Amino acid sequence: MLSFAAALLVMALAGAGADNNGLKRMYVLDCGRLIAKDQSRWTPGVNAGQQRELSNSCYLFKHERGTLLWETGVPDSVTDQKGGVTSPNGAVVWFRDKTLVSQLESLRVKPNDITHVAMSHSHADHTGNVKMFAKSKILLQKLEHEFAMNMTPKPLTDDQNVQILSGDHDVFGDGSVTILSTQGHTPGHQSLLVKLPKTGALILTGDLVHFQYMWDNKIVPSFNFNKEQSLASIDRVIKLVAEHKAQLWIGHDKDITARINRAPKFYE
Numbered sequence: 407m408l409s410f411a412a413a414l415l416v417m418a419l420a421g422a423g424a425d426n427n428g429l430k431r432m433y434v435l436d437c438g439r440l441i442a443k444d445q446s447r448w449t450p451g452v453n454a455g456q457q458r459e460l461s462n463s464c465y466l467f468k469h470e471r472g473t474l475l476w477e478t479g480v481p482d483s484v485t486d487q488k489g490g491v492t493s494p495n496g497a498v499v500w501f502r503d504k505t506l507v508s509q510l511e512s513l514r515v516k517p518n519d520i521t522h523v524a525m526s527h528s529h530a531d532h533t534g535n536v537k538m539f540a541k542s543k544i545l546l547q548k549l550e551h552e553f554a555m556n557m558t559p560k561p562l563t564d565d566q567n568v569q570i571l572s573g574d575h576d577v578f579g580d581g582s583v584t585i586l587s588t589q590g591h592t593p594g595h596q597s598l599l600v601k602l603p604k605t606g607a608l609i610l611t612g613d614l615v616h617f618q619y620m621w622d623n624k625i626v627p628s629f630n631f632n633k634e635q636s637l638a639s640i641d642r643v644i645k646l647v648a649e650h651k652a653q654l655w656i657g658h659d660k661d662i663t664a665r666i667n668r669a670p671k672f673y674e
C-alpha cells in the first residue's frame with residue numbers, strides 16, 4: 407500500500423507524462439507519391455539529374471475533443487490518372503493510388519466529421535483536398551493565409567472557416583497536438599508536435615526538410631521562401647527533438663515512410 411505522499415508523487419508523475427492527455431489515436435494515410443526528375447531541386451549541387459520518388463502522407467488524429475486532419479495531400483482527382491499528373495510548376499509528377507476520401511470512409515469518417523484541418527503549408531501537394539472540408543476549422547498562420555490567397559488558383563475557397571494563427575498553437579488545449587511555427591519553406595510554414603500516450607513524442611516536419619539527408623546536413627532548397635528562416639526553423643526543431651525525446655517523421659522521405667504503419671493500423 408502506498409503512503410499518501412507516495413500516492414501524490416505517482417499522480418504528479420502521471421500528470422507530467424504524455425500518457426495523461428485526450429489524444430486517442432493517430433492514423434497515417436496515403437496522400438500520394440511524387441516523382442521528381444531531378445532531386446537536386448531540394449539538395450542544391452547534390453545528386454543533380456537523378457530521379458527520386460517522394461512519399462506523401464496525411465495524418466488523422468482522434469482526440470476526446472475533436473478530430474484533426476494534418477495535411478490533405480495531392481488532389482483526389484489524380485487517382486483517376488494512371489500516368490500521373492504533372493504538378494503546376496512542372497517539377498514533379500503526382501500519383502495517387504487511393505483517394506483521401508475513401509481512406510477516411512474506411513475509418514468511418516466523413517469530411518464533415520473532421521473538426522480541425524491544418525496543413526504544413528500551401529503548396530499543392532499538401533492542400534490538394536482542403537476544399538472538401540467545408541465545415542472544418544482550418545488552422546493557418548496569418549502569413550501563410552495571405553500567401554495562399556494570392557495564389558492562382560487559390561487552395562481555399564473564400565468562405566472556408568479559417569482560424570488565423572500567429573505562432574505556435576495547442577490544438578486541443580492539453581498539449582497533445584501542437585502546431586509549431588517553422589517559417590522559411592513558405593512564409594507561414596508549420597510543423598506538428600504530437601504526444602501520443604503510448605508511442606511518445608513525434609514531430610511531423612511538413613516540408614521543413616524533405617529527406618533525412620537534408621536534416622543531417624542542414625540543407626535548404628534553393629526555392630524556399632527564406633533561407634535564414636529555414637535554417638533557424640531547423641535549429642528550433644533540433645532543440646525540440648532533444649527536449650521532448652521526439653521521433654522525427656519526414657513526410658516526403660520514402661525510406662522513413664516505408665517504416666511507418668499506414669491506416670487501418672494506428673498509433674496510440
Ligand SMILES: [Zn+2]
Binds near residue numbers: 529613658
Ligand atoms: Zn511538399
